[in-house]
Amino acid sequence: MSSCLLSILLLCSSVGVSLAAVTFLQPLTIVVSLDGFYYKYLERDLTPNIIRLRDEGVSAPYMINIFPTKTFPNHFSIATGQYAEDHHVLDNKVFDPILNKTLGYSEDLFTKGKSTVPFWIVNEKSGNNKHSGVMMWPGGDFKYQGSLPTHGKTFEWNYEFNKRVDTVIKWITNSSAPANIVFLYIEEPDSSGHKFGPNSVELNNTLRKVDDTIAYLETSLKNNRVHNYNLIILSDHGMTSVSLEKVIDLTKFLTNGTYDFDTATPILGVSPKKGFEEEVAEKLKKASSQEGSNFSFYRKDDIPDEWRYKKSFRAPPYLLVAKHGYVFNDAYETIKEYASYAKRNLTPNSIFGLHGYDPSDKSMLPIFIANGPSFKRKHTVKPFKSVDLFSLFAHLVGADIRSYSHSGDFRRVADLLAVQADGKSDASPGFSAPSIYLFMFACWIGFGL
Ligand SMILES: [Zn+2]
Numbered sequence: 001m002s003s004c005l006l007s008i009l010l011l012c013s014s015v016g017v018s019l020a021a022v023t024f025l026q027p028l029t030i031v032v033s034l035d036g037f038y039y040k041y042l043e044r045d046l047t048p049n050i051i052r053l054r055d056e057g058v059s060a061p062y063m064i065n066i067f068p069t070k071t072f073p074n075h076f077s078i079a080t081g082q083y084a085e086d087h088h089v090l091d092n093k094v095f096d097p098i099l100n101k102t103l104g105y106s107e108d109l110f111t112k113g114k115s116t117v118p119f120w121i122v123n124e125k126s127g128n129n130k131h132s133g134v135m136m137w138p139g140g141d142f143k144y145q146g147s148l149p150t151h152g153k154t155f156e157w158n159y160e161f162n163k164r165v166d167t168v169i170k171w172i173t174n175s176s177a178p179a180n181i182v183f184l185y186i187e188e189p190d191s192s193g194h195k196f197g198p199n200s201v202e203l204n205n206t207l208r209k210v211d212d213t214i215a216y217l218e219t220s221l222k223n224n225r226v227h228n229y230n231l232i233i234l235s236d237h238g239m240t241s242v243s244l245e246k247v248i249d250l251t252k253f254l255t256n257g258t259y260d261f262d263t264a265t266p267i268l269g270v271s272p273k274k275g276f277e278e279e280v281a282e283k284l285k286k287a288s289s290q291e292g293s294n295f296s297f298y299r300k301d302d303i304p305d306e307w308r309y310k311k312s313f314r315a316p317p318y319l320l321v322a323k324h325g326y327v328f329n330d331a332y333e334t335i336k337e338y339a340s341y342a343k344r345n346l347t348p349n350s351i352f353g354l355h356g357y358d359p360s361d362k363s364m365l366p367i368f369i370a371n372g373p374s375f376k377r378k379h380t381v382k383p384f385k386s387v388d389l390f391s392l393f394a395h396l397v398g399a400d401i402r403s404y405s406h407s408g409d410f411r412r413v414a415d416l417l418a419v420q421a422d423g424k425s426d427a428s429p430g431f432s433a434p435s436i437y438l439f440m441f442a443c444w445i446g447f448g449l
Contacts, residue, residue: 027373028229029181029396034210036190038238039367047211057371058379058416065386067307068267068356069364074236075138079118081390081406083308087113090314095262110139115405119393120149123181126399133171133179135164150177161213169220193239193353195342230372240363242354246326248295253287265331266356269316294326324361376418384412
């Protein structure tokens with residue numbers, strides 16, 4: 001093998017091709033997140049391009065996301081391979097007991113996981129000439145291990161999807177620092193799902209729109225002569241219908257001034273005021289066990305282990321989780337906002353969309369589709385966990401992730417790959433079929449020199 005490598009180096013130097021160029025022949029990886037794309041939306045036959053990529057490539061019926069099924073926690077788990085209790089992004093808005101304040105989208109929200117490193121940083125640290133591009137992906141704006149990705153853009157509402165694609169193409173074709181992996185975030189169909197509900201005409205129109213964005217991405221790559229790429233299309237969670245007819249009014253059970261609420265419907269953190277710890281717990285416990293209560297109550301230690309949530313220093317003393325389709329009092333404000341953004345009249349039975357419920361609720365499940373030279377064709381795999389993607393990305397770009405802390409398992413995603421890799425290794429070199437053929441071809445020429 002070493003003589004083969006030497007031959008390649010000799011060949012490269014003799015024909016003036018840099019080793020960087022050889023490395024670049026490994027397929028580019030593009031990860032597109034379509035926020036809130038519920039896996040059953042594909043059955044509506046409104047997304048011909050996504051369906052073609054699925055049918056010709058490899059897919060899972062759905063992906064298993066993390067608790068809570070909210071946007072920031074799930075996007076960050078996809079990027080880091082960690083659950084919420086390790087990366088500490090417990091929700092889109094979280095009370096931090098050390099900083100003693102509620103955090104929205106901010107550096108403080110994303111950067112408190114001691115061993116948390118998003119893959120776009122891992123990629124760049126895994127070798128020379130590796131450059132990541134992060135287009136509006138939640139958490140992409142902040143430094144981890146002292147670094148930012150080479151290419152990045154902060155989230156901007158209403159920034160046209162095609163313009164995002166144009167920028168991504170510039171990163172990929174950048175002559176001095178071409179991106180070898182890109183994370184591209186699109187806030188639809190989540191936004192339309194919230195404002196109009198998952199079964200609305202507006203949502204269906206948005207499905208067509210995001211499908212057009214995928215087609216535009218493929219056309220743009222082709223027009224820029226980028227052919228050697230793996231395209232992954234995924235989402236963070238699903239969506240279900242809610243209305244103000246199904247509000248759980250917690251104020252009926254609690255005494256004003258004895259508690260604070262934190263995080264957002266359909267899960268609610270409760271912090272009792274000093275001296276009211278047992279009173280608040282007992283009242284919530286009693287209310288949740290009444291017939292028809294439609295929510296569960298947990299003291300921090302009793303939160304289910306499998307949610308991988310309670311060990312975070314930000315986990316609230318008590319947690320309430322609404323049952324499917326139900327919402328807590330804070331939904332009045334949230335739904336009023338959705339109605340106002342959508343310019344809709346608000347009545348008790350107006351339908352809106354919500355997510356965040358337990359991931360065992362199938363309406364919360366997201367999509368996973370992959371297409372490209374590294375993946376099997378016309379193949380379906382068993383559902384796997386979104387935290388497993390970290391080791392898949394490592395395989396695709398050839399990064400050694402043994403020194404990183406993550407909860408994924410490469411064996412659960414190995415069946416996606418065209419060339420069977422060493423299932424026990426998280427550090428598999430990530431040679432795709434075309435790069436292996438190129439390698440063999442180079443060896444063949446190299447030996448003939
Ligand atoms: Zn989302």
